[in-house]
Amino acid sequence: MKILVCVTSVPDTITKITLTDNNTKLNKAGVQFITGPYDDYALSRAVELKEQLGGTVTVLNVGESDAEPVIRKCLAIGADDAIRVNAEPTDAYFVAEQIAAIAKENGYDLILMGRESIDYNGGQVHGIVGEMLGIPSISPVMKLAIAGTTAQITREIEGGHEELEAGLPLVLGCQEPIAEWKIPNMRGIMSARTKPLKVVEPTGKDTLTQISNYELPPARGACKMIPASEAETLIKLLRTEAKVL
Amino acid sequence: MSVLIFAELDEGALKKSSLEAIYYGSKVAELTGSSATAIVLGEGNADELAKAGRFGATKVLHASDPKLNEGNAMAYASVVAEAAHQEGADIIVLAKSSLGDSMAARLAGKLKAGLAANVIELPDLSNGFRVKRSIFTGKAFAFTALTADTKILAIKKNTLTPEETDAVATVEAFKPTLNEADFAVKVTNVEKATGDILLPEADLVVSAGRGLKGPENWGIVEDLAKALHAATACSKPVSDLDWRPHHEHVGQTGIKISPNLYIACGISGAIQHLAGVNSSKVIVVINKDSDAPFFKSADYGIVGDVFDVLPRLTKAVKEL
Numbered sequence: 001m002k003i004l005v006c007v008t009s010v011p012d013t014i015t016k017i018t019l020t021d022n023n024t025k026l027n028k029a030g031v032q033f034i035t036g037p038y039d040d041y042a043l044s045r046a047v048e049l050k051e052q053l054g055g056t057v058t059v060l061n062v063g064e065s066d067a068e069p070v071i072r073k074c075l076a077i078g079a080d081d082a083i084r085v086n087a088e089p090t091d092a093y094f095v096a097e098q099i100a101a102i103a104k105e106n107g108y109d110l111i112l113m114g115r116e117s118i119d120y121n122g123g124q125v126h127g128i129v130g131e132m133l134g135i136p137s138i139s140p141v142m143k144l145a146i147a148g149t150t151a152q153i154t155r156e157i158e159g160g161h162e163e164l165e166a167g168l169p170l171v172l173g174c175q176e177p178i179a180e181w182k183i184p185n186m187r188g189i190m191s192a193r194t195k196p197l198k199v200v201e202p203t204g205k206d207t208l209t210q211i212s213n214y215e216l217p218p219a220r221g222a223c224k225m226i227p228a229s230e231a232e233t234l235i236k237l238l239r240t241e242a243k244v245l
Numbered sequence: 246m247s248v249l250i251f252a253e254l255d256e257g258a259l260k261k262s263s264l265e266a267i268y269y270g271s272k273v274a275e276l277t278g279s280s281a282t283a284i285v286l287g288e289g290n291a292d293e294l295a296k297a298g299r300f301g302a303t304k305v306l307h308a309s310d311p312k313l314n315e316g317n318a319m320a321y322a323s324v325v326a327e328a329a330h331q332e333g334a335d336i337i338v339l340a341k342s343s344l345g346d347s348m349a350a351r352l353a354g355k356l357k358a359g360l361a362a363n364v365i366e367l368p369d370l371s372n373g374f375r376v377k378r379s380i381f382t383g384k385a386f387a388f389t390a391l392t393a394d395t396k397i398l399a400i401k402k403n404t405l406t407p408e409e410t411d412a413v414a415t416v417e418a419f420k421p422t423l424n425e426a427d428f429a430v431k432v433t434n435v436e437k438a439t440g441d442i443l444l445p446e447a448d449l450v451v452s453a454g455r456g457l458k459g460p461e462n463w464g465i466v467e468d469l470a471k472a473l474h475a476a477t478a479c480s481k482p483v484s485d486l487d488w489r490p491h492h493e494h495v496g497q498t499g500i501k502i503s504p505n506l507y508i509a510c511g512i513s514g515a516i517q518h519l520a521g522v523n524s525s526k527v528i529v530v531i532n533k534d535s536d537a538p539f540f541k542s543a544d545y546g547i548v549g550d551v552f553d554v555l556p557r558l559t560k561a562v563k564e565l
């Protein structure tokens with residue numbers, strides 16, 4: 001089983017977003033970067049599958065050198081080697097082109113990634129990669145089991161889930177509860193330092209979207225407190241004042 | 246040039262979010278001086294499809310092949326791409342959904358289209374084609390220029406409030422070529438709550454967290470939801486603990502919702518939870534701890550015990 005796991009390096013989920021340069025840039029000062037939480041699920045499942053079925057797990061990141069701590073952490077969790085495509089991941093089509101190029105070169109049975117990156121929430125890279133490679137893509141995947149060359153997949157749908165069966169190779173966008181997040185142990189951290197991390201330059205430069213500037217949401221007004229003893233008045237206020245009932 | 250809207254059926258009816266997308270698409274068509282055509286896949290009732298007219302579509306393309314009854318993202322993307330070619334559509338609009346998202350991603354790859362997800366306003370055409378989209382799960386917005394010839398806009402719920410007219414759309418049969426390769430993924434089983442209000446579609450949501458203490462106590466949450474005709478949701482630990490099904494989990498790593506009303510019961514208001522719900526129009530928080538962070542992001546708050554407050558709210562709703 002040859003597995004490629006695509007990971008993003010994103011601001012920690014507790015980050016309060018602030019802007020700089022006249023609102024044209026996100027302020028990175030003091031921001032802690034982490035592996036995309038959904039990508040982390042994908043990686044954890046990939047490592048489990050490798051333990052179960054044998055094979056290799058390669059981590060791929062399209063990003064600049066500041067993403068390397070995240071890549072090293074993925075190696076510490078159990079990936080065998082890593083590739084970084086040295087480019088700013090600004091556009092989904094561009095990122096998908098990089099992934100598809102590497103997949104074509106190396107051939108993988110499974111390409112896993114998070115259902116979406118938690119920074120731009122695009123959720124489209126897996127679909128575009130699938131299209132570029134001419135293979136199925138499925139997202140969001142909650143369960144994944146492999147028997148031979150067939151994958152059994154549970155995909156979340158609105159109000160429930162569906163069970164799917166598909167032949168490999170596949171591109172999957174993952175989410176919980178596909179696996180438990182893994183925490184690197186000391187041995188993993190030590191060995192990660194010497195595992196290969198190859199840096200390659202991007203191919204193509206198709207960007208189809210371009211961000212000009214950012215805005216932060218307006219603050220909510222003050223919270224109107226209602227004493228618990230008069231809880232019923234809430235319902236009246238929701239009808240007459242907030243007009244949502 | 247025209248606008249094509251991908252509209253979904255759920256249990257035979259056009260989804261509410263799709264009607265919003267049709268309305269949005271018709272407004273984009275007005276801005277660009279073109280017309281709005283909706284495309285619906287799978288078997289469906291012609292009267293129901295004509296309803297798209299009331300929300301601004303002049304025409305509905307209906308690909309009624311029963312092979313399309315199952316929401317298959319790959320086949321759907323091929324059909325929508327073929328329709329876009331036939332109609333000369335350069336703007337494709339859809340509502341975010343589990344099927345729509347997967348379909349749109351394949352479509353973007355097929356058409357080499359610029360795809361903007363979580364769009365929350367009409368595009369600005371004053372200088373190119375620029376959309377405002379929500380990023381960082383609602384913690385910020387990005388103004389994004391779409392520079393490709395074909396553009397795909399996946400809109401968030403409550404982007405515009407549709408105004409209905411009594412116009413009727415003409416429904417035209419659409420017979421696409423179906424490729425066997427698009428049916429490579431077999432659906433072996435579907436489990437879906439029927440009759441319930443789907444969480445991403447809901448205008449009103451009652452949500453509960455670890456403060457409910459255990460799954461056996463969800464009756465008081467469901468009673469309030471039922472009285473309000475609301476959907477139910479929960480925090481991540483609640484679905485992690487299997488107290489509630491995973492598809493009810495909202496937040497940064499769960500479903501992102503933007504209903505008119507979100508009532509949070511026994512939820513502390515962690516930043517990851519807020520991220521998924523902060524674009525709700527009105528937020529109510531019920532928590533016994535007056536220092537719970539959620540009160541800072543709420544419009545109405547009650548410091549109280551959910552086991553006391555929720556049944557009383559349910560009673561008050563029934564007496565409205």
Ligand SMILES: Cc1cc2nc3c(=O)[nH]c(=O)nc-3n(C[C@H](O)[C@H](O)[C@H](O)COP(=O)(O)OP(=O)(O)OC[C@H]3O[C@@H](n4cnc5c(N)ncnc54)[C@H](O)[C@@H]3O)c2cc1C
Nearest residue numbers: 454455456480481496497498511512513515517518533551
């Ligand atoms: C990477 C990452 C991603 C995450 N993603 C999400 C996500 O998507 N969604 C999410 O929800 N969380 C997410 N979390 C978890 C988040 O940080 C919080 O742990 C979680 O939201 C807390 O859930 P809770 O409010 O139900 O529980 P708690 O924090 O335990 O809060 C329970 C609340 O109930 C109140 N309470 C207790 N009893 C009563 C009572 N009888 N009456 C009234 N109030 C009562 C308490 O005062 C307390 O405020 C994520 C965390 C991480 C690290």
